Amino acid sequence: MKLYNTLSRKIEKIESLHPPQVGLYTCGPTVYDYTHIGHVRKYLMDDVLVRTLKQAGFQVRHVMNITDVGHLTSDSDTGEDKLEKGAVKYGETVWQIAEKFTKLFFESMDLIGNLRSDVVAKVTDHIPEQIELVKRLEAKGLTYVIAGDGVYFDTAKFPTYGQLAKLDVAGMEEGARIGKVEGKRNPTDFALWKLERAGEKRQMVWLSPWGDRGFPGWHLECSALCLKYIGDQVDIHTGGVDHIAVHHQNEIAQSETATGKQPFVKYWVHHNMVQVDGQKMSKSLENFVTLPEVVEKGFQPMALRLLFLSGHYRSQMNFTWDNLSGADKSFAKLVREVAGWQTQSKAGVGELSAPAQKLKDEFWQFMYDDLKTPEAVAVLWQVVKSNLPVAEKLKLVLDFDQVLGLGLKQAPQLVGKANQLSQVGEDQLTDKIKSLLEERQQARTNRDWPEADRLRAEIETLGYSVMDQAGQQKVSKK
Numbered sequence: 001m002k003l004y005n006t007l008s009r010k011i012e013k014i015e016s017l018h019p020p021q022v023g024l025y026t027c028g029p030t031v032y033d034y035t036h037i038g039h040v041r042k043y044l045m046d047d048v049l050v051r052t053l054k055q056a057g058f059q060v061r062h063v064m065n066i067t068d069v070g071h072l073t074s075d076s077d078t079g080e081d082k083l084e085k086g087a088v089k090y091g092e093t094v095w096q097i098a099e100k101f102t103k104l105f106f107e108s109m110d111l112i113g114n115l116r117s118d119v120v121a122k123v124t125d126h127i128p129e130q131i132e133l134v135k136r137l138e139a140k141g142l143t144y145v146i147a148g149d150g151v152y153f154d155t156a157k158f159p160t161y162g163q164l165a166k167l168d169v170a171g172m173e174e175g176a177r178i179g180k181v182e183g184k185r186n187p188t189d190f191a192l193w194k195l196e197r198a199g200e201k202r203q204m205v206w207l208s209p210w211g212d213r214g215f216p217g218w219h220l221e222c223s224a225l226c227l228k229y230i231g232d233q234v235d236i237h238t239g240g241v242d243h244i245a246v247h248h249q250n251e252i253a254q255s256e257t258a259t260g261k262q263p264f265v266k267y268w269v270h271h272n273m274v275q276v277d278g279q280k281m282s283k284s285l286e287n288f289v290t291l292p293e294v295v296e297k298g299f300q301p302m303a304l305r306l307l308f309l310s311g312h313y314r315s316q317m318n319f320t321w322d323n324l325s326g327a328d329k330s331f332a333k334l335v336r337e338v339a340g341w342q343t344q345s346k347a348g349v350g351e352l353s354a355p356a357q358k359l360k361d362e363f364w365q366f367m368y369d370d371l372k373t374p375e376a377v378a379v380l381w382q383v384v385k386s387n388l389p390v391a392e393k394l395k396l397v398l399d400f401d402q403v404l405g406l407g408l409k410q411a412p413q414l415v416g417k418a419n420q421l422s423q424v425g426e427d428q429l430t431d432k433i434k435s436l437l438e439e440r441q442q443a444r445t446n447r448d449w450p451e452a453d454r455l456r457a458e459i460e461t462l463g464y465s466v467m468d469q470a471g472q473q474k475v476s477k478k
């Protein structure tokens, strides 16, 4: 099995440190707000990676953290703690915010069919381990204290700093890459342990050798958790491409200097981002899409899974409601086909025929070659459209689904759902659609046809079509 390694910028064969085991670490969510579909895609592709490694014969130990403290709003060790900020925004305590969004995160993971990782580690449950790691780095003379601010890692003492992102560390000026922190020795230095600022009243603070009221730096947790749950060295580490330049560089610096072992991570795997309608997802643009919203609009969560599988994890994906609508139709067709085969095919299959074996080989070649899911999904459709006996089709599709994770074994139950969802009931519509429909009804009463047409077009961009029947508006999913 091969994967693209960010460290070498090459596709490499996976040879684990202790075969057949693979220690795999995933940077988990920061639980201060709703999980959007960009996060969903990232963890979905991790899930596909884990499933594929297992199929390739590896014994995978998958560890993921839950960042429930210490992630500041900027990468520069300045700004507010995202959790404390979330607490103010939602008028709850930091602990309540963390619990609420962790629960919602896992609800989304379950809906999309992701398997739980072997270890889910909350950062606040591992404060002693993190303090211990800072002490280790301090004992090696790699840290310094900025009074009233915290303990910093001196990156000048780690000569290979910047290798992963191929950073030009020498040419870097403080503030160009990261906001300025008074007292930092080098632009790339970062906080290991932060102290509550004068006048600040944080909800989450801990005692440490550096002060009574402090909290861990964001990068520290991943090094400490890898050490505890995987070891000094990790086979595969995953995360978003936005983590390469700072967060993952810092993890490498902390871990390699603490243990004296290189490399900290053998294969770095990075997922690309999701855009919505060609734009970066953001609250201010109101294009922040969540999985519950997808479901609320009447789409099956697995339609989103199929849509994401049709793109490669290293490519940016552009989400549109039209794309999802297309994937929803494809998914409904797929489950109807598979359910049909399940009723027709009572006998098992022995040896696969030569054409079936060829399709099977093609599928697995694509999956083992840097998770080429778009090509693998295309093979799945070839099977569906082929003239192979249904028993063979069924065997192949269920084999593929071990890594695709579309839940096709339960196809008969899913068919019922697909039929039910094609009729959009009042209770399945979002407030936005409902208010647009009301506006349109009003426009029709006023005989303002251009306005009624404009509103119809707006509703259509959200994935629904409107028909006027006997003076009533009938809505269906496109």
Ligand SMILES: [Zn+2]
Binding pocket: 026, 027, 028, 222, 239, 247, 251
């Ligand atoms: Zn991390």
